Amino acid sequence: MIETAKKLLKNGDVNIVIGYSEGSQGRVRPFFARNEEEAENLVYDNRCTQNLAMYVSKKEISKYGKPAIVANIHTLRGIIRLAVENQIKDGDLIALHINDKDEMTVCSTLEEIETHLATVTPQISDEDKVMIEKLDAMSLTERRNFWEKEMENCIKCYACRQACPLCYCTQCTVEVNQPQWIPVEASIDGNLEWHIMRAMHLSGRCISCGQCGDACPVGIPIHLLPMKLSQEVKNIYGSISGMNRSEGCAMATYQPGDKENFIG
Amino acid sequence: MARIGVFVCHCGENISATVDCENVSERAAKLPGVVYSTDYKYMCSDPGQSKIKEAIIEHKLTGVVVSACSPRMHEPTFRKACAEAGLNPYLCEMANIREQCSWVHEKSETTTNKAFDLVRMLVEKVKNNHPLESIKVPVNKTAVVVGGGVAGIQTSLDIANAGHKVILVEREPSIGGHMSQLSETFPTLDCSQCILTPRMVEVAQHPNITLYTYSELEHTDGFIGNFNVRIRRKARSINEKLCTGCGLCCTKCPAKKIESEFEQGLAYRTAIYVPFPQAVPNKPVIDRVNCRYFQTGKCKVCQKLCPTGAVDFEQKDEIIEVKAGAIVLATGFEVKNTDFFPEYGFGKYKDVINGLQFERLASASGPTQGEIRRPSDGKIPEKIVFVACAGSRDVAKGIPYCSKICCMYTAKHAMLYKHKVHEGTPYVFYMDIRAAGKNYDEFTRRAIEEDGAKYIRGRVANIYEKNGKLIVKGADTLMNGRPVEIDADMVVLATAAVSCEGSESLAQKLHVSYDSYKFFAEAHPKLKPVETNTAGIYLAGACQAPKDIPESVAAASGAAAKVICLFAGSELTREPIVAKVNRMPPPIFSTCMGCGMCKEVCPYQAIDKEEIKNRNGETIKTIAKINPGLCQGCGICVSFCKSKSIDLEGYSNKQVYEEVLALLNS
Numbered sequence: 001m002i003e004t005a006k007k008l009l010k011n012g013d014v015n016i017v018i019g020y021s022e023g024s025q026g027r028v029r030p031f032f033a034r035n036e037e038e039a040e041n042l043v044y045d046n047r048c049t050q051n052l053a054m055y056v057s058k059k060e061i062s063k064y065g066k067p068a069i070v071a072n073i074h075t076l077r078g079i080i081r082l083a084v085e086n087q088i089k090d091g092d093l094i095a096l097h098i099n100d101k102d103e104m105t106v107c108s109t110l111e112e113i114e115t116h117l118a119t120v121t122p123q124i125s126d127e128d129k130v131m132i133e134k135l136d137a138m139s140l141t142e143r144r145n146f147w148e149k150e151m152e153n154c155i156k157c158y159a160c161r162q163a164c165p166l167c168y169c170t171q172c173t174v175e176v177n178q179p180q181w182i183p184v185e186a187s188i189d190g191n192l193e194w195h196i197m198r199a200m201h202l203s204g205r206c207i208s209c210g211q212c213g214d215a216c217p218v219g220i221p222i223h224l225l226p227m228k229l230s231q232e233v234k235n236i237y238g239s240i241s242g243m244n245r246s247e248g249c250a251m252a253t254y255q256p257g258d259k260e261n262f263i264g
Numbered sequence: 265m266a267r268i269g270v271f272v273c274h275c276g277e278n279i280s281a282t283v284d285c286e287n288v289s290e291r292a293a294k295l296p297g298v299v300y301s302t303d304y305k306y307m308c309s310d311p312g313q314s315k316i317k318e319a320i321i322e323h324k325l326t327g328v329v330v331s332a333c334s335p336r337m338h339e340p341t342f343r344k345a346c347a348e349a350g351l352n353p354y355l356c357e358m359a360n361i362r363e364q365c366s367w368v369h370e371k372s373e374t375t376t377n378k379a380f381d382l383v384r385m386l387v388e389k390v391k392n393n394h395p396l397e398s399i400k401v402p403v404n405k406t407a408v409v410v411g412g413g414v415a416g417i418q419t420s421l422d423i424a425n426a427g428h429k430v431i432l433v434e435r436e437p438s439i440g441g442h443m444s445q446l447s448e449t450f451p452t453l454d455c456s457q458c459i460l461t462p463r464m465v466e467v468a469q470h471p472n473i474t475l476y477t478y479s480e481l482e483h484t485d486g487f488i489g490n491f492n493v494r495i496r497r498k499a500r501s502i503n504e505k506l507c508t509g510c511g512l513c514c515t516k517c518p519a520k521k522i523e524s525e526f527e528q529g530l531a532y533r534t535a536i537y538v539p540f541p542q543a544v545p546n547k548p549v550i551d552r553v554n555c556r557y558f559q560t561g562k563c564k565v566c567q568k569l570c571p572t573g574a575v576d577f578e579q580k581d582e583i584i585e586v587k588a589g590a591i592v593l594a595t596g597f598e599v600k601n602t603d604f605f606p607e608y609g610f611g612k613y614k615d616v617i618n619g620l621q622f623e624r625l626a627s628a629s630g631p632t633q634g635e636i637r638r639p640s641d642g643k644i645p646e647k648i649v650f651v652a653c654a655g656s657r658d659v660a661k662g663i664p665y666c667s668k669i670c671c672m673y674t675a676k677h678a679m680l681y682k683h684k685v686h687e688g689t690p691y692v693f694y695m696d697i698r699a700a701g702k703n704y705d706e707f708t709r710r711a712i713e714e715d716g717a718k719y720i721r722g723r724v725a726n727i728y729e730k731n732g733k734l735i736v737k738g739a740d741t742l743m744n745g746r747p748v749e750i751d752a753d754m755v756v757l758a759t760a761a762v763s764c765e766g767s768e769s770l771a772q773k774l775h776v777s778y779d780s781y782k783f784f785a786e787a788h789p790k791l792k793p794v795e796t797n798t799a800g801i802y803l804a805g806a807c808q809a810p811k812d813i814p815e816s817v818a819a820a821s822g823a824a825a826k827v828i829c830l831f832a833g834s835e836l837t838r839e840p841i842v843a844k845v846n847r848m849p850p851p852i853f854s855t856c857m858g859c860g861m862c863k864e865v866c867p868y869q870a871i872d873k874e875e876i877k878n879r880n881g882e883t884i885k886t887i888a889k890i891n892p893g894l895c896q897g898c899g900i901c902v903s904f905c906k907s908k909s910i911d912l913e914g915y916s917n918k919q920v921y922e923e924v925l926a927l928l929n930s
Binding site: 172252 | 864918922925
């Protein structure tokens, strides 16, 4: 990986490589290699789970020019979804995909990424599966109580939003104050409103990478909401987001064959 | 600072009977921002309007709330009054204290309180209103009419006679529709073709009408006054310019055993054919599925015979792009005729036919030259059973609606049969006789009383064949459900009228809504009966619901009148209630991220991309752009936008929010 990154930087194919490097206390952190020398610091192992696709749409990164990005499967899906939503174009980046067996593939076009994604079945972790089943089994009141209890801890730091590759808006609904849709303070109602709004905005778009949950400093399993909605969208419309540029947006389109059994 | 005026209307006693209007006015006067408040018996009257105008000038009002009836009724009246006094009309709002308050509640303090709450909400809204200018859109004065039946013909002629260009598109090789298949028409028994064919000829000869038969509407985009329509002219395999309509080709075609669509399968046609003698245009068409040359590569008899060399086997579908200001849908209906009635043996017994087939049997131009002969052996039937409501008003068959025309045409069929076969006996099974219309009830009475049609009130349970007779079993519900059995020679089912095949996909192409039976939906069942929910697209005839000829023609003229109104000016004025993407100073330009989801969700295809460029012509940002000519102000994009970058003029998030807050904070 380091060799490829160096080569890409040397040939001028890319101006920056988005990857991981050693951080403090035995953890990895996102790392941005701007030259061959810096590329020496890149690492990749099973600690590298953060979805780096979120950096693609950040101005601080794009100002350097074309990036290469170290990508796991979630990163690739994030890239495709960003392309669906017109945030990146073909040729805007090179993905260095590393699979479970530590083999690396260089994808210079979105089509290559799509071809690769066509061979994989998106999975969520067993842990998340169990949690969703547990929530499904609850009564409405139990579920509301569960979430209210969890949301009590939310401090509205918006780390979930920052971690999400699809939260790329320069103005988020929470920042709109004319009118003020969502209360600023971290209160139970305001917290619920924020998280419901976030989940609704991600319905049919969420790629189920689970980054929002990982980023939460108080450990709310917040990723389960958009993840569950993605499952619902898949069940109702058969659509999985972040797989192919032709996927569109299930919640924004109407097909004559769409089920309407949720009405009435 | 806002200077709001509140005008509370009594509407005679419509409001004041249950709401204390004076109290509402007095309390409104104390609301922050309200500088003037009054009540009056009829605000919409001239003196009422003068009160508003005078107050605007005297109190330098910046906003007006008229609390009266529904804005559907008088919003234009009050907005115009405001404009006359120099206030932007969109700074005037209406609080509906009639339909939404006084009419639906008893007289009480609570009712008055609710009226006040409604006023208060609108006061808060109007504080956030800003002046809007109406939108001008140019109008292309050409109309596209889809469907060349009697409704399409009437609409086309009316629009063309008003001096506007019309493009009439018909799917079949000839115009005429179902009416050209009918023998006589109720309630006058005049010959259908005799009254229709002059109109067909008029269409063909009219200098303002371009006729495209054997053509289909393939795609449309654009908006009222500015539609782009793509028409596919299917290959007729005949050069229409060279063809003289002599008909020689049809006589020698070796493929002769093809069931004629026009004759409803009761006669045969050739592969090269003119659907019926009075067809317009009178030019043949080659049915490529049944043509020997197209199937085997050998034949070309018609080409050899044609004296003008008009037969062209190489002809291809032609795509025509036209621009139009209005579209009228007149695609008509169909009658059920498949395996819909296994219990009646339809499709199994040759002598169980539908009403349209009976029309052909009774027609002088039909397969029997107007003699009533049954299809199986050509014998003249001694007894015919007519079954009304075959499928219609039958929830079990999935058609709960009344097909409307069957009662009348069944009475007509019974009469025609009796007039042609004096010794014959017509029986009619019916549920109710629905003969509402000018001279309609007299007509059905005549069938029963003068022509001796035997009407039996009850449903037919089943029909089976026995010794060459069709045994019709039913019950007479007026005789306590006594079983009835008739050995008929022929059975005519008044099968349900249903929407045309392909109407659903056509509606989707045009973004016109339709009901669960795939009939096109009008914009308002009473007040906008020929408009659709898409501006500039109108409805004529039975594509909307089952209709008889007089109704279809009336609707067609109604639709034409709407088109002519639209074409009366060179541009049309539209309400500025449209969505707008926000714009900001650089470097943000707009909070829109250009994700394009609004573009997908817009039902009117009003949203496109807009590239913001710098001085060097480089794209800095791509955002959404809403075409105000296309936008219908539905607000779906507003609710879908994640970054709240779109707002609806006149109903902005801020305005609605303040309205709701006013209520919550009461």
